[in-house]
Structures are given as structure tokens and as C-alpha cells.
Amino acid sequence: MVKYGSRVPRKVIDQYFARGWNPFPLPDRKKKTPPEGVTGRGAKPVTRDQVSRWYNDGAYGNLGVAIPSNVIGIDVDDYTKPNGTVYEGAALLAELEAEYGKLPVTYTVSRIRDHQRSGTRFFVVPGAYDPSDFVPNIQDSIQLIRPNYRYSVMAPSVHPEGDEYVLYSPDGNTAEYLPRPADLPELPESWCVFLDSPQERRGRVEVTSAELTEFLASLREGIPDETVQDWTITYLQQLQDTKPGGRHDAAMRQVTALLYLAREGHPGVGDALDQLGNVFAGLTGKDEYEFESMVSWAAGIALSKPAPMTGVREVRAERMPTLPDEFWRRESLVGIRRMAHRYQASADAVLLSVLTRLSASLPHGCRVDTGARTPVSTNFYSAIVASSGVGKSSAEEPAAWVYPGTVPLERDGLNPGSGEGLLQAYMVFRKEDKRENLPAGNVQRWHNVRFASDEGEAVVKLMFERSGSTLAANLRSMWSGKNVGQANAGLEKNRFLKAGSYSIGLSLVFQPETVAGLFEDGAAGTPQRFVFASAADPNIPDEDIPMPAPLNVKIPMLGETFYLEAGMIRTALRRKHHAIARGEVEPDNPMDSQRDALVARMAALLMLLDGRSGTITEDDWRLSEMVYENSASLRDRLLEDARERKESEWEASANHRARAAALAQLETLGADAKVHKLAEWVVRQVSLKGSQTVSDLKRARKNDERVYVPRAVDFAERAGWVDVNGSRVSVRVVDEVAA
Secondary structure (H helix, E strand, C coil): CCCCCCCCCHHHHHHHHHCCCEEEEECCCCCCCCCCCCCCCCCCCCCHHHHHHHHHCCCCCEEEEECCCCEEEEEECCCECCCCCECCHHHHHHHHHHHHCCCCCCCEEECCCCCCCCEEEEEECCCCCCHHHECCEEECCEEEEECCECCEEECCCECCCCCECEEECCCCCEECCCCCHHHCCECCHHHHHHHECHHHHHHHHCCCHHHHHHHHHHCCCCCCCHHHHHHHHHHHHHHHHCCHHHHHHHHHHHHHHHHHHHHCCCCCHHHHHHHHHHHHHHHHCCCHHHHHHHHHHHHHHHHHCCCCCCCCCCCCCCCCCCCCHHHHHCHHHHHHHHHHHHCCCCHHHHHHHHHHHHHHHCCCCCEEECCCCCCEECCEEEEEECCCCCCCCCCHHHHHHHCCCCCCCCEEEECCCCHHHHHHCCEEEECCECCCCECCEEEECCCEEEEEECCHHHHHHHHHCCCCCCHHHHHHHHHCCCCEEECCCCCCCCEEECCCCCEEEEEEEECCCCCHHHHCCCCCCCHHHEEEEECCCCCCCCCCCCCCCCCCCCCCCCCCEEEECCCHHHHHHHHHHHHHHCCCCCCCCHHHCCHHHHHHHHHHHHHHHCCCCCEECHHHHHHHHHHHHHHHHHHHHHHHHHHHHHHHHHHHHCCHHHHHHHHHHHHHHCCCHHHHHHHHHHHHHHHHHCCEEHHHHHHCCCHHHHHHHHHHHHHHHHCCCEEEECCEEEECCCCCCCC
16 A cells, blocks of 8 residues: 655545635745745635645644634744843733723633743634734734634644644643534633724724715605504603603614514604604603614614624524535536525525426436446435424425426425335236236336335434334445346335336435434445535525526436546546546545545536536546535534534443453453454554544454454553543653753
């Protein structure tokens, strides 16, 4: 095997990538010269392919990270440079904390032993502020690392002067990597106000005098409708019932609420304000100028800020990854995005729903020839991840509108049910016909079926919890377009679909907490066949979107083969699969084992959406790769979340007293030769492949050896060879203290 690698451990790089940071390489013992396009304004997110290529090329001599969009780094310098320049950032920080409040204890990266004086502190920024608008520097000794300005050199990098960067957690202990942005301490409001650029802040909350004058004039138009009348009566009564000390604040809230009604288009708000103003003056003795000032101030708020929402709370967690704006430039994709946003649905989710509908409606037998190995089918599976409160089927209706189907689907939206039901969806039972000499049995009647379920967890349970279930195996075979079913069963159980005789699309919807069951079948390759997308879309605009025209999709011939055009991509694919077949290279991540097959079928479907057939262009392929990278990023985040939940559950339920007793017994009896040998194997395994779960280690051994694996892990831990954290086993790292 060809050996690749960099000085920075791959596990650290992958953790940063999975947690929403953008890890990029820096030269060994250098702070400068990052790859082009990964930092500063206009920077693009780092992709998994870039990470793998940089790591294999040995580029990660040092490690840099670009700051996520909702994070700020406060870089405090407190030391003397070799040229005699003195930085006194600690004293300046103390002065600022005395004025704006103490900063929360947080994660800090530093090359100075006293990290509480000198180092970069990381905070998540409240949603009302954009850290890109913060001032770049406070003074020379305190600078800001913003999403569009500067980057951070991270542990275990080495400074040009030879000091090693160390990351400290809030409790003062060392840490391997930063947490997700949402898990960082929040920057206090007082500090946000201090750091926020006054010009940007004013642009966000104020309106021009002309806009304000026009809005106030519009309040006089029309007669109050029923809604305005009802609220006016309510507010007048509330104001009279309010105690004298609270009438100004009450009136302020009521004026603001009425102005939001005006923004929604309700007429006659000016009359309502006149009535409210007269009552306010009579109750408080204030002149009309007081109330007019109140109206002007509230009008600026109503024009510049969205109306407050009730019954909801702000999502503090890190946003799910979504496709970048550059993906949506093609005309056919613009239509999909507009249709999604018209229905306040995720464009990514609607795109996958459209691809699923298209794959199911294609004439059966269509294939994609990339020049590498055998052609692949166009059958397509998608998994939409929707948090609680997001409409589970929000992508279905827009997808059906934008692509109603050039060829109507014969059977649409069926629940997969079971492995047998999956096949029966294409069949009918034919009674024996002696006159035509036709035997009784199941015969194929349909060729195009789209399956869908907004309860993906229930489908996964049917795959694995029912003894003898063939659902997962049949889904894998049908995704590949192979022969599937039983041809040697009884008449009613004899269900068999011939390769190339069917088209299938499958769309499942999961909550983030329920998708973990799908990943548990990774060894068999089931989750690798799905493309993932989030049902949340931060790019949905406020304004209404006009109805776009349906897509003009090119429907190919029955059994047509689509060819990837000759060029760099086709040649690279051939080289890659030759090397894999010769055992020279292997996929970086087992979850990416179906990457090229997925990208190939998506490239074909994107070609058809663009109104073309026959030849897949390199542009089709690159767009498809963008969908895959976005899917892989979301999948890795969901996997990491699932592992963390599982480890927490394991730790909470573990009987530590029983484990201690078992270890004591093992100490007394001594490990037998098999356990000792397996313990040595455990160390080699986690050294070569990185952190593994006990279940992973069990699966890697023969059946008769698996029972000894937990004892071998315990023995290796007691011997000081490995660390066990929850259910995960990793090599024990001994910290070297510099003399």
C-alpha cells in the first residue's frame, strides 16, 4: 500500500471538519501561506476532498482553521518579541473587562505557558450580531479573528520560534480540538455592542428619513378594518387599566404592535393611533409631541426589524450545511430553488425530492457509463433531515409542482413496508389461465415506482428489527439495478425482478436523533447509498416568490446509457479505480465507498433536468460533486452527534462498580494468552485506524474470538497502552514535557 500522511494527526483534522470548522494546512513551523481561497472575503468552505488531498500530500505541517460565520476569536498578545517589542494585552483586557464585563472562561489556544494572559479566546456570537461587522483590532495587543478576516493557528502546530501551540479547555486542561461553535460560551451583549461597527449597526436598525415619512403618511390611508378596530378597543382598555408608572411602556408596546399591523397591509392604523394618543395624553398629561416621538421611534423599529415571533425560540445550535449559492446558477436549478422558497421549503430538500421523482420516472434500464468499472443504474435514494417543528413533508409538494413528471409515475409515494412489499409494488398476482397455458403466480405489471415515508425511523426498524427481514438487502440490490427477489418460493411468495426491468426512487425523512439507526448498517453499505439534505434553509428570503415554470425535462429512451464526456474527470476516475482494483489505494472513509456511483447517477439526473440527454458534461459532474460534498458534510455531523449521544448513554448506564470488580478479578487471575494476544492486536488496530468502538473491534475478529475482545480492551487499558472513553478505544498519548 502507498503510505501518505502529514505531521498533524488525521483524527484532529477530521474532528475540526466534522464540527463545522474549516481546517486547512500551513507549512511546518509556519504561520503564513495558507492555500488560496480558504481565508478572507469570498473564501469558500473547505471540502472533504481537499482535506484528504492535502493530508495525503503531507501538507499539514501546521494546522490553520478559518472561523465559522457565528464565531469570534479575541487574540490577546502579552509577551516581548525577540526584537524588543512589548505587547501588554493582559493589562488592556483587564481594563476592558472592568468597563464591559468579565469575559466567560472559554477555549483558548496559546503557545505561551500562561494562556490566561496570552492567547486566542473563542466565543459564539449572539444571532442579533454579525461578527464580520466587528472592528478588526482594538489595539496592537488585542486583535479580532473574524469569519472574513484572519485565521487561527491551532494545536498541535509549532511556532516559527519553536514553541508548540496548545489548546486549553475552560477547566484549564488541554484539549485536542475545539467543540462545535454552538457549544462555545456566548460573547456577552455588552462586548457585542462594543465590538460591533457603528456604521454597520446603524445600517441594520435605522431607516432613511424619506422612508419614514412615506411610511407615516401611508398610515392615514383607508378605514380601520376589523382587525385594527378589535386591537384598538383592546389597547385602549389595557392602557386605562395600567398603573400610572407603567403607561409609557404600555403605550410604546401598543404603538409598535399597531405599526406592525400597518406593515402587514391593514388600513386605518393612523385613526387607531389618534385614539390611543388622545387617551395617553389624557391619562399622563403629556403633550402631543411625546406621543409623536413615540410613533416615529416605533416606526423605525417596525420598518427595520422583522415582527417578533411567538411560540418559538432562537436556534442556538450550529446550522446544518447547505449548498452554496454558486450551485444554483444553472437555469433549471434556479427554478427548483424558487419553487422551494415560494413554499418556504429547503431548496436542498426539494432538489433531492425532484431527483428522486425523476429517477423513479425514467424508462427502466437507464445506466451511466463513466469509463470506470461497469455502468451504474440511475436509481436514487434520498434522506431529508428535519428537526422537530420543520414540516416533515415540506419538500414533497414543491417538488411535485416543479417536476410533475414528463412521464406520469405509475405508482407514487408508496411506503416501502417490507422487502417483500417492495417487490410486490411492481407486481400483481395472476390466476392460472389454462386456455392461454399461463401458470398462477406474481408477474411484473409496473416498471416505475417511487417510495416515500416521512417516518424514516419506522422504515429503518423494519429493515433490522424484524427477524429475517429482506428490506435492507433488497434496497441495496435495487439501488444497484440488480436482479432481486426469490424465484424458487411458493406461488404467492415468488417475487422476482429482473435487472434493468424497473426504476425506483426512495425518499425518507428523519429527525436528527432518529437517523442513527440507518448508520448502524454501514458495514453492509446501506447508508452509503443515500444522499442527505437538511429541511432547514437559512437562505429563504422574506419576500414572496412568483411561481416558476415547471421544468422541461428530457426523458431518455428505454434502457439508454449516458456517457461521461472524455476529459480530466473521466481519466481521473479510470486511474482511481485501476489503483483501487490493484490494491494500491483505498477510500479514506468507508462511508464514502459509493461516492463515485452516487455522483455519477446525480450527474445524469442533473443533465436531464437541464433538458439534455446522452452526454454528461464535466459541469454536470462538478455540480453533482457539490451535492455529494454537502451530503457527506451533513452525514458526518449526524454521525458524530449519534456517537456522542451513544457514548453519553453508555456512560450513564454503565455499572462502574461491576466493571471495577471484573478488572480486579482479571488482575488476580491474570490474562490468559489469548486475551494478551488480542490486547496487543487492539493496540495495533487503533494505532493504524484511529479511535475505534468496542463493537468495531469485535466485528474485525472471528466469531469465536469476539467474546474475548472486551477483556482484551480492559487489559490494554490497565497496561497503559490505550485510553477508553465511553465505548471508544484510542491509543494513549504520553505528553512530553520540554526540559
